[in-house]
Amino acid sequence: MKISALLLTAALSLSTAASALTVSTSRVVTLPGADTAYAAALPGGRWAVNADNGVLILDSNLKTQIGWYTLRGPVAGLSVSPDGTRLAAMTGERWTVWDVASGRELRSGEPAYDATLAFDPQGNLLMLDDGTLRSINLANGRATDLIGDGELYGAVVSPDGTRAVLSFEDRVELVELDSGDVLAEANLAEEPDGLGAHFSPDGQAAAVRTGSEALILRAGQEPVDVKGGEDLDPTDDSLLFLNDSELLLVSYGEGQRIDAQTGQPRGEAFEVDSDGPVVSGPDGRLLALGSSVAFLNTAELDAPATGRVTLASSNALTGGFIGKTAYAGVNRFTNLSTLQDLNVGGTNRLYDFDLQSDMLWTLNGETVSTLRGGKLNRLTTLDSDAEYDLIQSTPDGTYAVATGYYGLALMNGQTGKVLKKVTEEQLKVEDIHAALPTNDGKAILVIPHEGNVFRYDVATGKQTPAFKLPTDAEATTLQLSRGGTLAVTYDDADYEARVALVKPGATTAFKTLAFDNRVRAVRFSPDGKLLAVLTSDPQNALQIFDTASGNRLIRTGTFNMGTSLLAWAPAGNQLMVGAGLLGKAGSVTVFDVKR
Numbered sequence: 001m002k003i004s005a006l007l008l009t010a011a012l013s014l015s016t017a018a019s020a021l022t023v024s025t026s027r028v029v030t031l032p033g034a035d036t037a038y039a040a041a042l043p044g045g046r047w048a049v050n051a052d053n054g055v056l057i058l059d060s061n062l063k064t065q066i067g068w069y070t071l072r073g074p075v076a077g078l079s080v081s082p083d084g085t086r087l088a089a090m091t092g093e094r095w096t097v098w099d100v101a102s103g104r105e106l107r108s109g110e111p112a113y114d115a116t117l118a119f120d121p122q123g124n125l126l127m128l129d130d131g132t133l134r135s136i137n138l139a140n141g142r143a144t145d146l147i148g149d150g151e152l153y154g155a156v157v158s159p160d161g162t163r164a165v166l167s168f169e170d171r172v173e174l175v176e177l178d179s180g181d182v183l184a185e186a187n188l189a190e191e192p193d194g195l196g197a198h199f200s201p202d203g204q205a206a207a208v209r210t211g212s213e214a215l216i217l218r219a220g221q222e223p224v225d226v227k228g229g230e231d232l233d234p235t236d237d238s239l240l241f242l243n244d245s246e247l248l249l250v251s252y253g254e255g256q257r258i259d260a261q262t263g264q265p266r267g268e269a270f271e272v273d274s275d276g277p278v279v280s281g282p283d284g285r286l287l288a289l290g291s292s293v294a295f296l297n298t299a300e301l302d303a304p305a306t307g308r309v310t311l312a313s314s315n316a317l318t319g320g321f322i323g324k325t326a327y328a329g330v331n332r333f334t335n336l337s338t339l340q341d342l343n344v345g346g347t348n349r350l351y352d353f354d355l356q357s358d359m360l361w362t363l364n365g366e367t368v369s370t371l372r373g374g375k376l377n378r379l380t381t382l383d384s385d386a387e388y389d390l391i392q393s394t395p396d397g398t399y400a401v402a403t404g405y406y407g408l409a410l411m412n413g414q415t416g417k418v419l420k421k422v423t424e425e426q427l428k429v430e431d432i433h434a435a436l437p438t439n440d441g442k443a444i445l446v447i448p449h450e451g452n453v454f455r456y457d458v459a460t461g462k463q464t465p466a467f468k469l470p471t472d473a474e475a476t477t478l479q480l481s482r483g484g485t486l487a488v489t490y491d492d493a494d495y496e497a498r499v500a501l502v503k504p505g506a507t508t509a510f511k512t513l514a515f516d517n518r519v520r521a522v523r524f525s526p527d528g529k530l531l532a533v534l535t536s537d538p539q540n541a542l543q544i545f546d547t548a549s550g551n552r553l554i555r556t557g558t559f560n561m562g563t564s565l566l567a568w569a570p571a572g573n574q575l576m577v578g579a580g581l582l583g584k585a586g587s588v589t590v591f592d593v594k595r
Contacts (some may be wrong), residue, residue: 251413400413501531534564
């Protein structure tokens, strides 16, 4: 097999203490389960939507026609030009504009911290940039200030690009963009916490959400408060015009008709078949977003949605290897070869999981279960006082610790017994950030809210230092190798990401690994000889180190978006990352590792 130049360079540059290592892509698998939070209507009944970091064009039956996967993180804004020929989307780090017909990228750039996306009638991009709404000519990239003069908190532009709702520290305005004329305005009782707006079919009014207030601005009239809209989230909830006289309020799957003149409810509240926002097109069709996309019946808003489609995800959050079989999914464990789901005892409230040495531990609500050799065991139901939300096991999968802010529970997967429960008061800490059992199950390594990582002896309750953090550093995660080497992920005083490698019995690092980007996950290989680190590095997110020396052996991987799923196969010959490769559809990538 021919080795690429990158892999060959990595293999030749290893220290003499480690054998040559190569990493190559084995397969990329696409799985359903994308989150869709943004959508805009296109001509011909089509829709532009996001699917995690993907940007898709769906036909009138919600079938995917084209997709772009060049944005690295979750989409934070999406807009279509008034004539439907241009599509813009952005993350917190990048914005891009595409030509819809050809799929060609027209221009991209780095957004400001407060950026929003829209188009004017001529197809120029409108972006909020440090409190000022600017127009960007996509042909030459030239930016022109339009309105705001650094004082804008938010801006939502109408679909035809002629009007906008603008939020300031103390007020919101409905304005004509060409002239800058204020058509309506309202004073705010509180500083806006975001901005959401929807324009009436006749363009004369806008329904506005600021995070603490909901109101209707209508040209030439006094503002109208919307009853029940005080707690509407500007992004996750919806307040939109069904027609010129009636609004639909949607929050957490509950709907309410609202009189567009008085702001008062019409009739009783009802269930809406949507677990996300609802958007509307120019033909009045309503699209429900969230974990899937579907059409709502405007005549019967409480009726089941139709045409439901679950879009391909750009990442996997759960997964790992059981023997030679790879499993992954957004909230399930799907066999990547057969696409059949593994029965893990339910994932409706899956807070966390850990899969080591063919032993899968799950924390589903307060229920802890194990799966080994095809046998599912509901080990215990923990009390809710500790607020358990993490679970970590030993490299052989025998012991695990469930961690909550206010307590720990040590469990033995072979006997099915809870060996020890301890509260933060007993540990004499304010709260607990993470914990990990030692390989023999006789102690628990604990990251407290403040202070050094310490070892808690299960039999005696004695606490001893496990790792002394540098001054003003804050530890986040722990991992143990089969040989007892401890990896502590922390942020130093300058908020730089570090991973300390600590030998058994020591309290200081023999090697500290430095990273320019956030560390998302750390995993020792099953034999403990290698350490894989998944970061937010835009070019080489996956890095592998020699455990004994701390030397970096290889770095690779440019992924679609952020994930914390990182898992070794039991034989150490494969490595899974829960993300597709940048520029292509995909949810999970499996690498072959040869040494």
